[in-house]
Amino acid sequence: MTIVIFGGGGDLARRKLLPALYNLHVDGVLPPRIAIVGVGRKPMSDDDYRAFAKAGVEKFSRRPIEAHAWEAFAAALFFVAAEVDGEQALAPLGARLDIVEHERGLNGDRIYYLAIPPTLFAPTVQQLARSRFVPPPEGRIARVIVEKPIGRDLQSARVINDAIAEVFQEPQVYRIDHYLGKETVQNILVMRFANSIFEPLFNQKYVDHVQITVAEEEGVGTRAGYYEQAGALRDMVQNHILQLLAMVAMEPPHSLDADVIRDERLEVLKSLRPIEGEAVDANVVRAQYGPGFILGKAAPGYTEESGVAPASTTETYVALRVCIDNWRWAGVPFFLRTGKRLPKRASEISVHLKEVPPILFNADRSARLDPTILSIRIQPDEGFSLGINSKVPGPHVQIYPVKMDFHYGSTFGGSSPEAYERLLLDVIAGDATLFMRRDAVEAAWQWVMPILDRWAERGRDGLAAYPAGEWGPSEGEALIESTGRRWMAP
Numbered sequence: 001m002t003i004v005i006f007g008g009g010g011d012l013a014r015r016k017l018l019p020a021l022y023n024l025h026v027d028g029v030l031p032p033r034i035a036i037v038g039v040g041r042k043p044m045s046d047d048d049y050r051a052f053a054k055a056g057v058e059k060f061s062r063r064p065i066e067a068h069a070w071e072a073f074a075a076a077l078f079f080v081a082a083e084v085d086g087e088q089a090l091a092p093l094g095a096r097l098d099i100v101e102h103e104r105g106l107n108g109d110r111i112y113y114l115a116i117p118p119t120l121f122a123p124t125v126q127q128l129a130r131s132r133f134v135p136p137p138e139g140r141i142a143r144v145i146v147e148k149p150i151g152r153d154l155q156s157a158r159v160i161n162d163a164i165a166e167v168f169q170e171p172q173v174y175r176i177d178h179y180l181g182k183e184t185v186q187n188i189l190v191m192r193f194a195n196s197i198f199e200p201l202f203n204q205k206y207v208d209h210v211q212i213t214v215a216e217e218e219g220v221g222t223r224a225g226y227y228e229q230a231g232a233l234r235d236m237v238q239n240h241i242l243q244l245l246a247m248v249a250m251e252p253p254h255s256l257d258a259d260v261i262r263d264e265r266l267e268v269l270k271s272l273r274p275i276e277g278e279a280v281d282a283n284v285v286r287a288q289y290g291p292g293f294i295l296g297k298a299a300p301g302y303t304e305e306s307g308v309a310p311a312s313t314t315e316t317y318v319a320l321r322v323c324i325d326n327w328r329w330a331g332v333p334f335f336l337r338t339g340k341r342l343p344k345r346a347s348e349i350s351v352h353l354k355e356v357p358p359i360l361f362n363a364d365r366s367a368r369l370d371p372t373i374l375s376i377r378i379q380p381d382e383g384f385s386l387g388i389n390s391k392v393p394g395p396h397v398q399i400y401p402v403k404m405d406f407h408y409g410s411t412f413g414g415s416s417p418e419a420y421e422r423l424l425l426d427v428i429a430g431d432a433t434l435f436m437r438r439d440a441v442e443a444a445w446q447w448v449m450p451i452l453d454r455w456a457e458r459g460r461d462g463l464a465a466y467p468a469g470e471w472g473p474s475e476g477e478a479l480i481e482s483t484g485r486r487w488m489a490p
Helices: 011-027 046-060 067-074 091-103 118-130 154-165 183-193 224-249 258-271 278-283 408-412 419-429 438-458 474-481
Strands: 002-006 035-040 077-081 110-114 142-147 173-176 207-215 284-290 292-294 297-299 317-323 333-339 346-353 373-379 383-391 399-407 463-467
Touching: 002 011, 002 091, 011 035, 011 046, 011 067, 011 419, 035 091, 046 067, 046 077, 077 091, 110 118, 118 142, 118 154, 142 154, 154 438, 173 419, 173 438, 183 224, 183 373, 183 383, 207 224, 224 258, 224 317, 224 333, 224 346, 224 438, 258 438, 278 284, 278 317, 278 438, 284 474, 292 463, 317 474, 333 474, 399 408, 463 474
Parallel strands: 002 035, 002 110, 035 077, 110 142, 142 173, 207 333, 284 463
Antiparallel strands: 207 346, 284 317, 292 297, 317 333, 346 373, 373 383, 383 399
């Protein structure tokens, strides 16, 4: 297999892709014969690229470098300078690939990773076609990995998808969402469908509501140029959080075939109740962080960050009340929230079961029992916990909430594979289960668009504020508290 990384000298390759490929090499799960070819605009020798990769692995890999393993891995790294405009733009890449694949005994099976801005997706795949890098599907393997974001609205997503579809057939396209590669997200299916205790409870008869929180402690940092065009709804909700919701809410698939599972996730997205017009004002809260304190240190507000327009209306926080209009989830609200400059970095799904009847141990109105909550921790402390009520030892009946807790680290030891490790390995194996299909991407955009349209119509009107280091604005709290519930702290 040959892996060609467009943007191979960029930040994503340095921080995620090259360390992930190195860890897969250490695990012994990469193909025995492989070449990894970085492509970028600036010329770089193979030795310089290997030094670039080594610096990234040393800083970002979950494992330290082992001399013998690194030597073998570095020998498979190469770099080519090439552009994506001009008739013969990829000629240097083609010539180099011919030499590398011949020397390493490779048969021309290739994966093309587009670790480049979305504006370059279409010209790059067009150049691949023009340069005859993409054989017929029945010939050698040719797969393309597309990094998010796929467009910034429904129309631009369709344009990108159309351009890719002109060159690659849908089974050859892997739209990557690193959240779906996280170990705990993958384990949602196992938890639901490999344990008879849980699946019977996942419906409107037993579940009161579901919360999904994706909190980021850091601010916009060096990504202001991208974030000003995106915002929290596009950056996190449209892809990551809606996919988490689909994993939790999907119907049992009849097999583990990739398209069967993706069909069920798509059905959830299609069942989302539209939020349009004035309903946006009642069911969605958007906000922007202002000056505050993180771990006792002063933190600037969003509009004070470098590269952010002083009058920016870009939201850094969004909370939503969402309904799924199908038989399983009718009447069960899903509360979603995400934001930057929150008190801690955490991603968690909590399934809140209905309260027990107000009799026996729950008869005292002033001291109601805590409901049973199943918490799925995605990061940083991966695992599951189930909160239940138990009797305190002693002669009196005193109820106390306790947790049954499972931690990946303490149970299985070591560190879990990074999301990109699992996803890259799946592409090599041709398993598309954890990747987003075109129809799912466009269904998510279609649901999000009325919210974006309403915000564009209102401008700054309705944009709340919250101090950096706090759990969002008071409006976000009111969104859930108006239903008699409250956010659960991750």
